[in-house]
Amino acid sequence: MYFVDVDDIVAEKIVVSKESLRGTHFRRAGPRQKVYFESDEVHACIVTCGGLCPGLNTMIREIVCGLYHMYGVTGVLGIEVRRIKRFLCSKHNPLTPKVINDIHKRGGTIFETSRGGHDTSKIVDSIQDRGINQEIRRRGLKVAVVGIPKTIDNDIPVIDKSFGFDTAVEEAQRAITAAHVESESTENGIGVVKLMGRHSGFIAMYATLASRDVDCCLIPESPFYLEGPGGLFEYIEKRLNENGHMVIVVAEGAGQELLSGNTCTMDNIDASGNKQLQDVGFWISQKIKDHFSKKQKLTINLKYIDPTYMICAVPSNASDNVYCTLLAHSAIHGAMAGYTGFTVGPVNGKHSCIPFQRITERQNKVVITDRMWARCLSSTNQPSFFSPKQLFAKIGDEKHGDNHVEDLAIK
Amino acid sequence: MYFVDVDDIVAEKIVVSKESLRGTHFRRAGPRQKVYFESDEVHACIVTCGGLCPGLNTMIREIVCGLYHMYGVTGVLGIEVRRIKRFLCSKHNPLTPKVINDIHKRGGTIFETSRGGHDTSKIVDSIQDRGINQEIRRRGLKVAVVGIPKTIDNDIPVIDKSFGFDTAVEEAQRAITAAHVESESTENGIGVVKLMGRHSGFIAMYATLASRDVDCCLIPESPFYLEGPGGLFEYIEKRLNENGHMVIVVAEGAGQELLSGNTCTMDNIDASGNKQLQDVGFWISQKIKDHFSKKQKLTINLKYIDPTYMICAVPSNASDNVYCTLLAHSAIHGAMAGYTGFTVGPVNGKHSCIPFQRITERQNKVVITDRMWARCLSSTNQPSFFSPKQLFAKIGDEKHGDNHVEDLAIK
Amino acid sequence: MYFVDVDDIVAEKIVVSKESLRGTHFRRAGPRQKVYFESDEVHACIVTCGGLCPGLNTMIREIVCGLYHMYGVTGVLGIEVRRIKRFLCSKHNPLTPKVINDIHKRGGTIFETSRGGHDTSKIVDSIQDRGINQEIRRRGLKVAVVGIPKTIDNDIPVIDKSFGFDTAVEEAQRAITAAHVESESTENGIGVVKLMGRHSGFIAMYATLASRDVDCCLIPESPFYLEGPGGLFEYIEKRLNENGHMVIVVAEGAGQELLSGNTCTMDNIDASGNKQLQDVGFWISQKIKDHFSKKQKLTINLKYIDPTYMICAVPSNASDNVYCTLLAHSAIHGAMAGYTGFTVGPVNGKHSCIPFQRITERQNKVVITDRMWARCLSSTNQPSFFSPKQLFAKIGDEKHGDNHVEDLAIK
């Protein structure tokens, strides 16, 4: 069990000036007195990449409105993967606050987005088509590149959470409730819900904590096994005997090492270079059915729910809407101040500018020796599958502290 | 195209007395002046069978409250498939309005239910365990059996609609909207949503009409084919060219004749005697992907959503709640008046008692030469696949009129 | 108590041909083989009048799409009360399916609407501005006028229900649930919810039946009194003693005769000619507070909720969406067939064309000697306030049957 050191204390004030530097610090995000770019010469381009995530449209809206209202920037373009969508945006018809006024109330993105390696070249093509890059070179202009990490999985390190995550956890409740109702209504009912999370189980863990209807939460960070003492099947049998029904939440990337054919060939690398995962929800449902029907002669009623697309497509909730505004504003202020190659997000609640490499050098993962996972286990009463010692062996040294603030300014 | 006869007129008053009999009529449901049973000797048993449907708990609640409040019947038992669930109901602890007061706000059923042939014998066992049937025989008591048809699919003939249907169509919008958002956000995006409907496409048709985001609605009643001119693939290609994305709604039982291995053996008959359908949504998604990736060299982004369990598990909406009250009251009044072997439901908006055989002798199906399907086709602009003549050949003679009112009274 | 006559029967088939005429019948709505107008010469104008009602945008959308897709009519204009709203519609820029494609997903109306007598002249002005009427006269054209009754209150006679009603009852649940939760959480908690219904209590009655959390439902059709034996205060005291809390639903027009200053002068006639009602919810809340705090020395915690505007502004639900399509199509088919001066709607479930005077000569009201109100009373256990005899004295002869079908065709 995890214990707090009796002398651990929490600082009330965490924004400090450069002189008092100790440990890693990041530049605080926000408007600077000195603006690097001339507003009327700014050409801003927005592109959305990867799968859908609640809040994409809010982010687009806030960047356009923020540039327009805070800096008077009117030349904002959206880069479309394939073609101009609807009448929203073109070279002669830039994105304006009026045009994108209501888009935050819709899910999805007004630009086409798609996982896949073709994006980069298409983005460049698109910039080229518009003559933007020639002009940049000809006039010796500087370019600021800001990224706002888009991942519904919350697997970005350093920042407190990624946008859309809160909405995703909220929407996941619906699937868990359905699984609970279905499982309760039949003899030996088992509801299995697969949630997003290729490499990190945050959505599964928070959805489990929020719902309290879950009897077992399986995440990529916490290995498990099916058969034998202390395994999943044993636990399922125990819960069915005690309670007559149960709900299992499984993150997309959980137990991938258990799935057959787990060799990573070109066939199961998708266009974005991500290893294509086998559908663990389908696999585990089949395994459970087989085990109980064939080996245990126990009739179970298993219902498998995959709400992934329904979650990704909802509009962002109020909390994520406000969050997107803050991120968009931080990005705008940072770029207008002349910084480049950075992302933005709250660190301990304070919005900061963070160099790209800080968030790409590792992934944010559920730390299974930490308190949130302990709370999750306590709420489900599920077995821990492996001993603390076994688990500890799987966790490397995650030190990455160093005493400096990186310079983000455009040279 | 369907036309209304210029002389067709609609009667304002459709409740008539027996003398003016012409065509088929049913006994009007409602309280009778003469009550057949003594309230304090009534033993009422409720059992729920089959899969989940929004409104089951409301129905249980309304039967218990209705018997209690309208007829002073206090001995109401629920028959559980396996065991007494929670503390809700037992021989010594009958269902009372107080105990079931809030159950209509939850989805599912407070009794366990399950598709399957074991139900009948278990129900009888359960009645036997409670000594109910012996007492019935010993004392020469009469038994009234009333059924309220539970099918989310709305495939019951004669009555205007089945309970839970309205809620299901409402909830299905969520999946269709998600499919629409997902498809809009990618190049050549296709959203496929499978909805309930083994033999009849009502949910698919009404959900399509309500949402207006659907480009193709496939139902069991309307045959279709995939390849060649006028086929589904051609239509998909056309829509993607025109619009860049599309949404397909497919009812559970659509196109079953096209699926491979469609021989009906014991293996794919489920415990309720229903022919187990292959997952048409998965099948059609695979077929579309194969066609475009392999044959057409066109990159499509297909997302398949199966919201079935999430729809079945929601609580009933306001409209279904009121409807369940009316059905429960009709059932109670009919049984207390001494009728047996009947079901209840509105016929042209008027609640009636209907002999069992009237609703089991055929299924309610979408009439594809009728106006609603024409409206659905007009809203999607999908092809009709077959000519009116070809379609007409597939529709048998559906005459079942005869001039009488059946006697429902207990002999 | 209400009883069904033992010989009452319900007709299965209610669409008949003219020859078999008995009682009042209406022309069946639907497409006619013979179309009266030339599609390319049709100028269609849409105007929305009165307060908001869920479904207005759906109705606009379906009229535009229906005219366009079913009859090839492209010249559809919306008449705005004040000015062209946004870029949606103008003389040179008619409403097209593309422009109004998504409007059914928003509440409100894309045209400005307002209660008030100025509408009529503004509408005519607007038509005149566009030169439509001159052209009509000059060319001797015929005009078909179709009305689709817009009232959230469901107070239209003859037709089964008005559009938006179902959505309103659904949304009203939210306020009733809040009132229930608030009342349950305090000592002697009373939640009062005012719902729409100037002259008829349908929303209050159906919302009460759907929610089951209501202890008293007050509607315009059923008179009540506050003080003394059998009065409302006595009932409130009884419920608080029994249960500790209660919920009261009161329709807008309930108990107006009890409110002080009930003389109808010009001051309280609003712009639409409607008698302005005093806020009965506020009035009754004050009366209850005064009674218990001053006279009974009982501390009550009363919370008053008026969800009117929140209900009127929601988008229509799936059921109303489909319903709006059917109404719009009936209106289009009727007008294109050359009928005028009619409204459309289902009569016993069959869509019909109904002459204007049939729906303006009286209002649809809750019949308090009928079964639905009896059910409502039974669900709340509230007192009936007046004896059946007293109530019967208040109900006039509502005969309006006659044997004919009115001719609706343009002369």
Place this chain on the structure above:
Amino acid sequence: MYFVDVDDIVAEKIVVSKESLRGTHFRRAGPRQKVYFESDEVHACIVTCGGLCPGLNTMIREIVCGLYHMYGVTGVLGIEVRRIKRFLCSKHNPLTPKVINDIHKRGGTIFETSRGGHDTSKIVDSIQDRGINQEIRRRGLKVAVVGIPKTIDNDIPVIDKSFGFDTAVEEAQRAITAAHVESESTENGIGVVKLMGRHSGFIAMYATLASRDVDCCLIPESPFYLEGPGGLFEYIEKRLNENGHMVIVVAEGAGQELLSGNTCTMDNIDASGNKQLQDVGFWISQKIKDHFSKKQKLTINLKYIDPTYMICAVPSNASDNVYCTLLAHSAIHGAMAGYTGFTVGPVNGKHSCIPFQRITERQNKVVITDRMWARCLSSTNQPSFFSPKQLFAKIGDEKHGDNHVEDLAIK
């Protein structure tokens, strides 16, 4: 305008050990290795005070489950203001995880709660009735008192936010959307929404930021005036001319100094000692109507929405559910470790134990010279009413830093 100092940096690591003390720090919350109380001798009592707030039931559930599962404490009682509610809890029937398993899915509180000074004595009476305090004295037992601040308004200092706030902001969107739809649908439509916030405008500000449909947000912290240049009426006229409609959000406590009869007598101090506020929403609506109808001869259509009770009564959302778990666990761990007189909550995202006086010595208020309020103003484009200098004069010195960690342990 607010600027970030170019040298401001944010610390990544903010949990430190006692030695490195600089500025105010709080003890970190969490399980301690050393437990002060014996589990089987613990008598835990829970009481909820004040008005409803989303999350109360979740908090009760998590305290009961946390004590039970983490420390084996079974003797948990709820202190009811009036009487034992339902069958949930009594001396012989303590709260157990089984009994309160589903309560987090309902709004309100399973205990009666009420604003009011009677609570304290009733709470003590209730403890006395159960003989708890005698036993405490007789056996010389120690008592740990932990408070979890319940305020939907988020007006608690030090901690990052109060529970229920996130849900309230989410639910407030519904009212703002309705006001927006209503205002858009009429000529010169104005929607006024009153939101909670007696002394601090957080809900109003965040709801405004989240919705983007608001044209003016009025909060207690930011004074405003109605008439003359730069006043509210002038801004309203401007917005109506520009846009034809507008939405105003007003916090409960905004502009109280402007309301007539603002002398604070005993009459308008409520039972909790709070100054009773006049309904600013009603007042401002009337003022606006009067101004435009009488002085400006401009017909406006104003709709006033007060969603307060509907917001307070909703169940907590997923984010608040997880948050309640963390707060409950911090409270349990702190009390079991022997601390008393403290509250819990995250400080810069890290859960901490905070002495009572730290959160009662001042209120958390929107700092109107800070960035969030600047963002809010930028999103609405409303006037600032007073110059920065005038505003600055109204803000006192808010220094309360000192270098120590207070000892919370039971002496």
